[in-house]
Amino acid sequence: MDFQLEGKTALITGASRGIGEGTAKVLAGDGVKCVISARRMDLLEQLANDIEVSGGVRPIAIPADLFERDATRRLAAAAEDALGHVDILVNSAGRSKHPDAPRHTPFDHRDSLWDDEMHLNYNTIRQITFALLPGMIAQKYGRIINITGKSEPEKIGTANPPKAAVHAWAKGVSRKVAKDGVTINSIPPGKITSEQIQQNYTDEERAAYSSNDITLGYFGEPEDIGHLIAYLASPLGNYITGTVIPVDGGFRKHSF
Amino acid sequence: MKRDPQLKGKSALVTGDNDIATAIRAALAAEGCVVTEVHSGPVDILVNAAADLHAPSSTPLELESWADDMERCFEAPRGLAHSVLPGMIENKFGRIINVIGSFEPMHFNSEFAAWGAMAAWSKSLTRKVGQHGITVNCVQPGLIETSDARAKEFEANTIPAGRLGKPADIANFVVYLASGYAHYITGTVIPIDGGLSRYQH
Numbered sequence: 423m424d425f426q427l428e429g430k431t432a433l434i435t436g437a438s439r440g441i442g443e444g445t446a447k448v449l450a451g452d453g454v455k456c457v458i459s460a461r462r463m464d465l466l467e468q469l470a471n472d473i474e475v476s477g478g479v480r481p482i483a484i485p486a487d488l489f490e491r492d493a494t495r496r497l498a499a500a501a502e503d504a505l506g507h508v509d510i511l512v513n514s515a516g517r518s519k520h521p522d523a524p525r526h527t528p529f530d531h532r533d534s535l536w537d538d539e540m541h542l543n544y545n546t547i548r549q550i551t552f553a554l555l556p557g558m559i560a561q562k563y564g565r566i567i568n569i570t571g572k573s574e575p576e577k578i579g580t581a582n583p584p585k586a587a588v589h590a591w592a593k594g595v596s597r598k599v600a601k602d603g604v605t606i607n608s609i610p611p612g613k614i615t616s617e618q619i620q621q622n623y624t625d626e627e628r629a630a631y632s633s634n635d636i637t638l639g640y641f642g643e644p645e646d647i648g649h650l651i652a653y654l655a656s657p658l659g660n661y662i663t664g665t666v667i668p669v670d671g672g673f674r675k676h677s678f
Numbered sequence: 679m680k681r682d683p684q685l686k687g688k689s690a691l692v693t694g695d696n697d698i699a700t701a702i703r704a705a706l707a708a709e710g711c712v713v714t715e716v717h718s719g720p721v722d723i724l725v726n727a728a729a730d731l732h733a734p735s736s737t738p739l740e741l742e743s744w745a746d747d748m749e750r751c752f753e754a755p756r757g758l759a760h761s762v763l764p765g766m767i768e769n770k771f772g773r774i775i776n777v778i779g780s781f782e783p784m785h786f787n788s789e790f791a792a793w794g795a796m797a798a799w800s801k802s803l804t805r806k807v808g809q810h811g812i813t814v815n816c817v818q819p820g821l822i823e824t825s826d827a828r829a830k831e832f833e834a835n836t837i838p839a840g841r842l843g844k845p846a847d848i849a850n851f852v853v854y855l856a857s858g859y860a861h862y863i864t865g866t867v868i869p870i871d872g873g874l875s876r877y878q879h
């Protein structure tokens with residue numbers, strides 16, 4: 423099995439921790455030259471070192487705070503400058519819960535909580551993608567993979583609407599760019615061991631999820647997402663576009 | 679860069695007398711699987727690929743019974759899966775991958791109900807066997823280039839990708855789902871259709 427990724431280039435957002443970090447390790451291990459981006463430069467540098475030590479292609483760290491004005495376009499341009507061209511975009515920056523969102527106050531979340539989540543979990547994905555699409559179309563190869571979330575809200579959550587928005591938007595984009603060799607797909611992760619999950623759930627809650635809600639009975643790892651991303655990013659994934667592929671150990675309820 | 683999908687020596691049963699099934703058998707064999715077409719002995723990987731995805735377009739309203747299609751497209755693959763599952767449970771490993779048709783009917787078609795049954799059964803089966811390290815997934819090929827000319831009746835222009843898929847596009851992804859890399863993917867229905875299906879999920 424050869425994903426034929428050697429020499430390809432990728433921009434990975436949200437790469438300092440969790441799924442983005444795991445994806446960077448997998449892609450760099452497959453020979454992809456990556457730009458890794460996140461806010462925390464120290465973590466990015468550490469990741470770059472770790473990847474190099476383990477035999478992967480050393481990635482280029484470019485710090486970015488996607489809440490800053492015009493950050494998405496600046497990041498896309500910096501990635502194209504650093505890599506020459508971008509074959510693969512992994513939109514992994516995002517979160518399932520605003521750090522300031524209270525847990526159980528259904529109707530009085532202030533507007534900015536909702537707006538922040540729409541910005542981070544949808545607007546930035548759209549902006550970075552649209553900034554890189556012309557280059558992908560020109561080179562007749564492009565792979566966009568969005569990390570989203572299941573469309574099965576458990577409660578009123580600020581992240582659910584933007585993640586569903588990504589699915590709707592990505593389907594439309596897929597129809598426009600498929601003839602140019604560009605695919606776009608979304609992966610709603612289940613419960614994956616990561617910094618965010620550690621912060622958002624207590625040990626008891628995690629144990630309850632494993633035994634009650636996750637069919638396979640255990641949390642996934644970031645690399646479980648990373649390997650599917652590598653497949654979708656590879657030439658092998660050329661006919662898969664406009665899909666939503668959960669990697670969730672059976673967490674999602676719906677059959678289809 | 680070569681990857682090890684951890685398939686060497688695994689036994690794979692792949693049903694189906696069609697180009698997609700043939701491509702799946704070749705792809706699994708290339709990764710070191712011991713591949714058979716009929717059930718004989720323990721099975722690590724079952725790929726139900728017997729369905730004829732380019733069946734005649736329309737079912738007449740007068741057709742009295744859909745039992746034949748339900749038998750062919752649902753009961754047979756379901757029964758085969760249930761017969762190999764005890765061995766998989768004992769081994770604490772199993773992959774069941776069902777090749778099914780689209781959920782977006784172009785015509786009134788008796789097979790269509792069977793695809794819904796396959797997806798619903800697959801999902802519910804994950805609840806039973808997930809704890810034993812067994813995953814169950816469905817892949818939905820779109821319009822695929824095969825030696826069966828009927829596929830070519832469709833305008834490639836109606837497909838966003840602008841072309842029919844290849845049997846290898848399905849086979850390669852089936853290998854991925856069978857591999858160790860896909861251990862956390864279960865209960866999914868994954869279209870491989872060049873963007874043909876419209877539902878956004």
